[in-house]
Each structure stands twice: as C-alpha cells, then as structure tokens.
Amino acid sequence: MIKGFKDFIMRGNVIDLAVAVVIGGAFTALVTAVVTSIVNPLIEIFWKPDPDTGAAGPSVVGLHGDLVTFPLGGLLSAVISFLAVAIVVYFVFVYPMNKFKERAAAKAGVVEEETPLPTEQELLVQIRDLLEKRESETPKL
Template identity: 45%
Template sequence: MSEKREPTVLQGFKAFLMRGNVVDLAVAVVIGAAFTNIVNAVVKGIINPVVGAIGTQNLDDYSSCLTSTCKGDEGIKILWGSVLGATLSFVITAAVVYFLMVLPMSKYLARQAARKKAQENTQEVMEVTELELLTQIRDELIAQRASGTGNGASPAPGDR
C-alpha cells in the first residue's frame, strides 16, 4: 500500500506562486505603481499649472478655514485642494486604464467570442449536413433493396 503524503508548506507555497493569476496580479501591481508616477507627473506638470492660471499652481494651497482665523497652526483648515488633486489623479488614472486597457481587451474578447460562436455554428451546420447526407444514403439503399434493383448484397443486419 502506498500512502499519499500531503504537500509540505513550501510545496504548497510554490504551487500558489506558480498559479497564473498570482503572477498576473504581481505584474499589475508593479505596472500600476509605475503608472501612478506618470499620472502624478501629469497632474503636477500640466493640470496644476492650468489651475494655477486661475489661482495657485499647488492644489494643496487651496483650503478653507472653519474658525475665524487660520494663521500658521492656529485654526481648523479643510484642505480641499489636496482632495481635489487626489481626485483628479484618480480620474485620470481610471480613464487611462479604461480607454487603453479595459476597453480594447473587452473588444478583443468580444471578437474572439464571436469567432468561436461562428466556428461552432459552422461545425454544427457541417454535422447536420453530414447527418442528412447519411440519412439520404440509408433511405436510398432501403429503397433500392425494396424495389429489388440492389446489387444482390445481403441485407443489412437491421433489415433481416
């Protein structure tokens, strides 16, 4: 008798790492981190100067005071400019990811599914056509035997 041994923790960890989705996730995280740097540079280099044409170039400088005075560390400031900057970064990142990655992949997968469906439909038509052809051949052979114009061969096992 052979006993089946459970995999060791190290073997299980190795199997976990070698699954495709873990590797894909790791690649996505690395690319996402690099892409975040690009988006932040776009916000700081393009968006902030455009906003700076109206006011200040640093969105972090936009704030409101909840108390009567906000000088230095005194008072309660709401830093809505930094929230606006983070929101712009998120929207730009989401738009680029959607239009450059998600949308093209969705279209590609839809085309692949349509091709596969068309190929399956063609195969079904071929199978039906083959079945119809075999049915016609069978019917013709039965008709020939019934009329006695056959070649004199013995009847098929189902015809006895």
C-alpha cells in the first residue's frame, strides 16, 4: 500500500500540480503587493486615475459624451503576477523534478531512443511506391 502511494506521489503531474497550487497561492500576495506599490504608481505617472473607478489608463470620450478609461494598471498587474508565479514554480519545482526524473531513469538504465522522422523526400518515395503497388494489384478493365 505504501509503495502504491509512493508511486502515485512520484508521478510528476501530481507533484507539479500540488506545488503550483501552493506556491501560486503564497506567491500571488507578494507579487500583488509589489505590483500595487511599484507598477501602478508608474502607470499613474503617465495617466491620471479615473475619479469614479480609481483605474489608471488612457481615457477616451465615449459615444454618449462620458469619459471611458482603459484600466491598464489592472491588466499589467495580472500579467506580471502570472509571469512571476509561473517563473518561480518552474525554476524552483518543475525543473528540479524533471532533472530528478532524468537521473532516476538513467540510474534505472532506461534510455530513450528518438527515432528520426522520415524526410519529406522519403515520405514522397513511400507514397509513390504504395501507389504503384496498388495500381499493379488492381485489375485493368
């Protein structure tokens, strides 16, 4: 029973998913604080925040005469948060786990041989040969 549990846990996708959820949740608060305190004020240097929504970004007069603000601060915040969390999760957990799996496979003697794909010319020759074979096998009327 313990061996089965160990095999289940050592499957990379279970560990990757668990790590991504935990680290993503913890790291998001840090990234959000950095973006809120650094990136958003930099955006507000160039665009005055909308007094109604507080969103900073370019404003355009709408069709009905009211001011429409495109909140670039929120978009940049989300993009930076996502990229930062993805980078941390990959380099701290996924990359080392992949290296661990490679070493374990090498230690076990498993060697993955990549068979090269046929070239375009080889495929065309095979198609030609199959067509000739089919043509010679079909009775002529």
